[in-house]
Amino acid sequence: MTATEPATGSPAARTAAVRPPLPVKLVISGGFGVGKTTAVGSISEIEPLTTEAAITEVAAGVDDLTHTPRKTTTTVAMDFGCITIDPTLKLYLFGTPGQERFGFMWDDIVEGAIGALVIVDTRRLDDCYAAVDYFEHKGIPFAVAVNAFDGHVEHTLEEVRWALDVSDGVPLVVFDARERGSVRDALLVVLELALARTQG
C-alpha cells in the first residue's frame, strides 16, 4: 500500500510513540503454595498477572497426555507483577512455577535477573531445596526468606540455615508475604547483595 516497505531481514528503524522504561527483574521462588504470588501481590502496583508458557519435552513421562511419547505439551502458570521505579526504570517480579520438574522454564524467567528471593515455609523445608540449588548453581544472588505464616516460624534461622545448608554469604530473613513493607525489605536484602557483588 505505501511506498515505505521495510526490507525483510533488515532491522526496521521506526520510532516508537513512547520510550519504554528500562526493565529489570527479580525472581520470587520457592516451593508450591509457599507464598510467592502473595508476596508479589503485596508489593506489585498491578494485581499479579498470570501467563501460561508452553512446556514441551520436559514434562514427558510426568504428565500422562494420552500416551504420546516425545511430543508432550503442557503449560505452566507464571505469576508476576511490577513496580514502576520512575518513568525510565521498571522492576518486574516474576514467580517461578512451583514444581521442580519445570526447572528449564526457570531459565526462561531467570535469564538476566538481578537476583532472587527464595521463600521458605519452615513446616516444609524440603520444598525449597530445588530453588536453593538452582540459584547456587546459576551463581545468581539470592536470599532466603522464611515466610512467617500466622506470625511465627517453627524453627530458628540457625536451624533453617543448617537444614538448607546454605553458605553464610546467603542472607536469611524472616518476613510476612502479606505485608508490603516486609516484602519490600526482603527484596532490598537481595538488591543490596547484588549491589555488593558489583563492587566485590
Added chain:
Amino acid sequence: MADGTPPPDPDGPAPVGPASAVRPFLVTAGRVAAGASGRSMPVETQVVATAEGLDALDRLAFEQHDIVAVCRLPQSIAEIAARLRLHLNVVRVLAEDLRAAGQLTVHVPDSGVVHDASVLRRVIDGLRAIPDARGVLRDSD
C-alpha cells in the same frame, strides 16, 4: 458478550477475551521462539507500537492486531502474553514479525544491566520509598 462467554479473571486488567481454542503454534505457522543457540527474548523485554503500527491497526488481524493495540503503551512480553492470554513463545514470535514489519519496536534489555551499580542503586532507592501500608499509595489513585 453478555452471554456464553465466561467472564475474564476479575483480578486481571480486562484481558481481551477468553483463552484461544486455537493451538498456539498454528498462530505462528509452526515457528517457535529462538533456537537452542539463540537467546530468546527475555520475558521483561519491552515492546511499543510505532506510529506506523497504530496506523495499520485496521489492516491487521487477530493476534497481530491485538498485540499492536495493547502496545500503545510500553508492555513487557510477559504482560502482552498475560493480557491477551497468549503463550509467551507465541508473543515472542509475533512480536519479532511485527518488529520486522515496522509496526512495533522491541527493546531487548542489555544483560549487563544486572551488574550496573547505578541501576541497582536506583532500584534500591525506589523500593525504599515504598511505604509499609498499601493504603498510603492508593490515596493518590
